[in-house]
Amino acid sequence: MSSTADAAPAATHSHGHSHSHEHAAHPQGTLKSYAIGFVLSVILTAIPFWLVMSGALPMQATAITIIGFAVAQILVHMICFLHMNMKSEGGWSMMALLFTLILVVIALSGSLWVMYHLNTNMMPGHDMSQMP
Amino acid sequence: MSDTALTTPQGAPLFHLADEHEHEEGGSTALGFWIYLMSDCLIFAILFATFGVLGGSYAAGPSPKDLFDLPLVALNTSMLLLSSITYGFAMLAMQRGRSGQVQAWLAVTGLFGLAFLSIELYEFAHMIHEGATPQRSAFLSSFFTLVGTHGLHVTFGLIWLVTLMVQVKKRGLIAANQRRLSCLSMFWHFLDVIWIGVFTFVYLMGMLR
Numbered sequence: 045m046s047s048t049a050d051a052a053p054a055a056t057h058s059h060g061h062s063h064s065h066e067h068a069a070h071p072q073g074t075l076k077s078y079a080i081g082f083v084l085s086v087i088l089t090a091i092p093f094w095l096v097m098s099g100a101l102p103m104q105a106t107a108i109t110i111i112g113f114a115v116a117q118i119l120v121h122m123i124c125f126l127h128m129n130m131k132s133e134g135g136w137s138m139m140a141l142l143f144t145l146i147l148v149v150i151a152l153s154g155s156l157w158v159m160y161h162l163n164t165n166m167m168p169g170h171d172m173s174q175m176p
Numbered sequence: 177m178s179d180t181a182l183t184t185p186q187g188a189p190l191f192h193l194a195d196e197h198e199h200e201e202g203g204s205t206a207l208g209f210w211i212y213l214m215s216d217c218l219i220f221a222i223l224f225a226t227f228g229v230l231g232g233s234y235a236a237g238p239s240p241k242d243l244f245d246l247p248l249v250a251l252n253t254s255m256l257l258l259s260s261i262t263y264g265f266a267m268l269a270m271q272r273g274r275s276g277q278v279q280a281w282l283a284v285t286g287l288f289g290l291a292f293l294s295i296e297l298y299e300f301a302h303m304i305h306e307g308a309t310p311q312r313s314a315f316l317s318s319f320f321t322l323v324g325t326h327g328l329h330v331t332f333g334l335i336w337l338v339t340l341m342v343q344v345k346k347r348g349l350i351a352a353n354q355r356r357l358s359c360l361s362m363f364w365h366f367l368d369v370i371w372i373g374v375f376t377f378v379y380l381m382g383m384l385r
Contacts, residue, residue, distance in 0.1 A: 072271055078264035085257055089375075093250050096380045103384050114376035118369055125260060125365040133207040140207075144214040148221040155225035 073127055081124025088117040202355045209359045213366045216329075220370050223325055224377060227318040231378075232385060235313035240382030243308055245299070249379045252295045253371065256330075259288030260368045267361050275349050278357070282341050285364070289334050296327050319378065326374055329367050336360055 092110040095101060101109065122128045122141075130138055266281035300320070303309075310320040340360060343353050 073264060073267060075268055078261060078268070081264075082257070082261040085260075089250075089253055089257065089372075092376065092380055093246065093253075096383050097246050107381060107384055110376055110380050114372050117372050121260075121365060121369045121372070125264060125368070126362060133210070136207055137210050140211050140214050144217050147218060151218070151221050152225050152228065156228050159229040 073125070077124045077127070081120055084120045084124070085117055088113050088120065202352065205355050206358060206362075209362060213362060216366070217370075220322075220325070220373070223318070223322040224373060227322045227378060230314040230318040231382070233314035235315075237313040237316065238306070238308045239315075240379070240385060243303055243306070244379055244382060246379065246383065248295065248299060249375055252292055252299075253375050255288050255292040255295065256368055256371050259285045259292065260365055262288060263361055263364050267357065270349060270354060270357055273349055275344055278344060278349065279341060282337055282344075286334060286337050286341075289330055289337070293327060293330055293334070296323070300324075323374060323378065326367065326370055329363075329370075333360065333364055333367060336363070 092113045095106050095109060099106075128137065128141065132138070262281050262285045266278050266285060269277035269281055303316075308316055310317050337360060340353070340356055343356065347353055
């Protein structure tokens with residue numbers, strides 16, 4: 045019953061309301077942002093592939109460089125294609141993203157760290173009784 | 177006890193209508209869908225972590241260097257990237273209210289997505305034909321799970337895209353359809369973001385191991 049009471053004012057106000065909300069809630073892309081995003085993505089994809097296929101750099105340096113390029117490209121996609129900014133949805137999109145990133149970093153680094161040590165300590169021939 | 181909580185001191189029933197300011201229909205859809213994508217991101221994070229742990233356990237089987245064909249992966253990556261920009265063009269056409277152009281760009285996006293899936297399935301079939309099945313080693317199990325989950329997402333994205341093409345054809349660019357197209361836009365670009373992680377950590381780093 046409260047829904048019918050709410051529906052009437054919502055329907056009458058919906059036009060002006062949605063219009064004022066449009067810019068804050070759904071940041072829309074422009075041709076320029078998509079074009080910049082695409083060109084940057086092509087560059088940021090081509091260089092890592094070239095580095096690995098040609099072997100121009102030593103292995104360690106290649107690994108660090110391609111991770112750097114991946115992070116840069118993810119940022120480009122977030123800004124140019126997903127239109128992330130501090131203001132969309134009153135900042136809640138960014139809060140959700142930051143929270144997720146924290147969880148992702150904990151899950152990834154924690155798993156890799158713990159399992160790496162578990163693997164090295166469980167290696168055959170590694171005598172635990174020799175440990176201090 | 178609960179009576180006192182729900183009534184004012186005067187005894188009149190208290191409704192919290194003050195909080196219920198009018199919400200336009202679908203006003204919270206974009207944020208809700210974004211939070212869904214973040215939960216999806218966590219699924220992929222766990223699959224990446226699993227691959228990171230198991231990615232070096234070949235069980236005397238084939239290693240990434242024996243299996244991966246980087247030019248093919250580069251082609252695959254370009255297909256997904258092109259589909260991202262064409263979806264962007266569909267969104268720009270939607271903002272101008274041109275439903276014909278939206279349909280055309282959606283169709284192009286769908287074709288690029290289909291090309292991506294075909295190349296991936298060809299790659300999988302080739303690997304399985306060579307005996308590199310998911311059962312062969314922990315590396316291959318985690319590889320097929322991670323890349324397969326991404327491929328499954330692209331498949332569902334394609335089904336969604338075709339559904340929206342039918343919707344736009346039948347109803348035009350009404351507010352509900354615009355909202356749906358925006359959600360699929362987020363989904364599609366999100367899958368491209370995940371693919372950046374896949375080609376960097378699985379394929380390129382795999383070749384360096």
